[in-house]
Amino acid sequence: MDFIKEYEAKLKTPVEAVQMIEPKTDIILPVMAGEPPALLEALPKHKKLSGNRLYRMLPVYPTLDITEERIKQISLFLGGFDRADFHEGKVDLLPNHFSDIPSLLKQVTKDRILMAVVSPMDDEGYFSLGVSPAYTSALIADAKQIILEVNECMPRTYGEQNKVHISQVTAIIENHKELPSAPNPVLSEKHEKIGKTIAGIINDGDTLQIGFGAMPNAVMEFLTDHRDLGIYTEMLPDKVVDLYEAGAISNERKSLYKGKTTMTFAFGTKRLYDFMHENENLFMLPCEKSNDLCTIAKIDNLVSINATVEVDFLGQCNSETVKGKYYSSSGGQADFAKGARLAKNGRGIICLYSTAKNDTISKIVPALPQGAVTTTSKNDVDLIVTEYGVAELKGKTVRERTEALINIAHPKFREELEYEARKLGFLPHRNIIV
Known part of the structure; x- marks a missing residue:
């Protein structure tokens, strides 16, 4: 079959492509750098849209200036471009675990329209979802329409369910521009202390899952002397390139996907995207597999590293709200x-600063405040790390947890926290001597 002719027949302008979307259908975009900017810009120009819904996750372009009656905009994870819009009522939020997004979207949407940035078509008629297969890949088979934005800057990646064939595509546009990128954060003294502490917990041959944010990524600054590390993660950051170049990553001691770095999406700089292009050492997984509990449980010596906003004496972690308002x-x-x-031999690490606002607020608290969200249960936390050390919670009683967390709080708050712990009955009351 002549794939080139089929490609040319489906080639449209952005406005022509979005005109094919019918009212009351649900439009789904990939996470982060997979978002199609030209199609997004053209979408409000489609005057016949009505009762449509648009689903996005960690958007890298602004919220559309369009009425909710035409398109209701729903976030799967708030970011810098839609956080304020959520609080202003312009965007809604669908609670989820990342692993559940494909099944959730299949449950709550109908007549799904997928729009995504992809790499150029190969000789067999396939486009690669590049850096953002995540949940999009699971929705290809039964999508009503697939509209692609071809970009020669999108790396071609290998993996499971990260391809779209020309025969599945409704329309194509071309828009060759550099992908959105995120510069590496400047590390503070607190970052370095936390990074060094966690790096000291990691052994040669461990497999790592690195979460979002500067603190988890700071860990990678101090892993260059490690050897035979494996990577099994959600988001692949730039620092992985440094570890490859230092000889720290081999993936040879992984119990699953041996020899391969696995992830479900990536976000970084052009350096990372160039590193990913046609790199057979990298293997993209759909998020329902990368984050599946049964799959994760098969990875021996897994070290999971994530950040949180605050943690209480029981070990409950709020990683989503700040002062009772949704942040992520x-x-x-x-x-x-x-x-x-x-x-087997798995360890879950949660890291955070001990304080906020120039050491005026303790992030280790007696109880999560009203309006805060419990992202990670007290029963699922192994280790908490601040710049003051490590609190091991797994297998510890309430009293032992409380004592361990107070010991890694900022020193200026420890006396106050101990007082509150005694009021709660988490620590024994002292006799008052008159």
């Missing part, structure tokens, strides 16, 4: 916290 979402933190506990 659950992501895959709970997936990996549970999975690491099931894995």
Whole structure:
């Protein structure tokens, strides 16, 4: 079959492509760099849209300026481009675990339209979903329409369910521009202390899951002297390239996907995207597999590293809200916290600063405040790390947990926290001497 002719027949302008979307259908975009900017820009120009819904996760482009009657915009994980819009009522949020997103979207959507940035078509008629297969890949087979934005800057990646064939595609546009990128964060003294502490917990041959944020990624700064590390993660960050170049990653001691770094999406700089292009050492997984508890449980010596906003004396972690207002979402933190506990020699690490606002607020608290979300259960937390050390919670009583967490709180808050712990009955009351 002549794939080139079929490609040319489906080639449209962005406005022509979005005009094919019917009212009351649900539009789904990939996570982060998989979002199609030209199609997004054209979408509000489709005047006949009505009762449509648009699903996005960690968007890298602004919320559409369009009425909810035409398109209701729903976030799967709030980011910098839609956080304020959620609080202003322009965007809604669908709670989820990352592993559940494909099944959730199949349950709550109908007549699904997929729009995504992909790599150029290969000789067999396939486009690669590149850096963002995640949940999109699971929705290809029964999508009503698939509209692709071909970009020669999108790396061609290998993996499971990360391809789309020309025969499945409704329309194509071309828009060759650099992918959105995130510069590596500047590390503070607190980052370095936390990073060094966690790096000291990691052994040669361990397999790592690295979460979002500067703190988990700071760990990778101090792993260059490790050897035979494996990577089994959600998001692949730039620092992985450094570890490959340092000879720290081999994936040879992984009990699953041996020899391969596995992830479900990636976000970083052009350096990372170039590293990923046609790299057979990397293997993309759909998020329902990358974050599946049964799959994670098969990975021996897994170390899961994620950040949180605050933690209480019981070990409950709020990783989603700040002062009772939504900031992000659950992501895959709970997936990996549970999975690491099931894995042989698995360890789940949650890290956070001991304070906020120039050391005026303790992030270790007696109880999570009203409006805070419990992202990770007290029963699923192994280790908590701050710049003041490590609190091991697994197998510990309430009193032991409380004492361990107070010991890694900022020193200026420890006396106050101890007082609150005694009021709660988590520590024994002292006799008052008159």
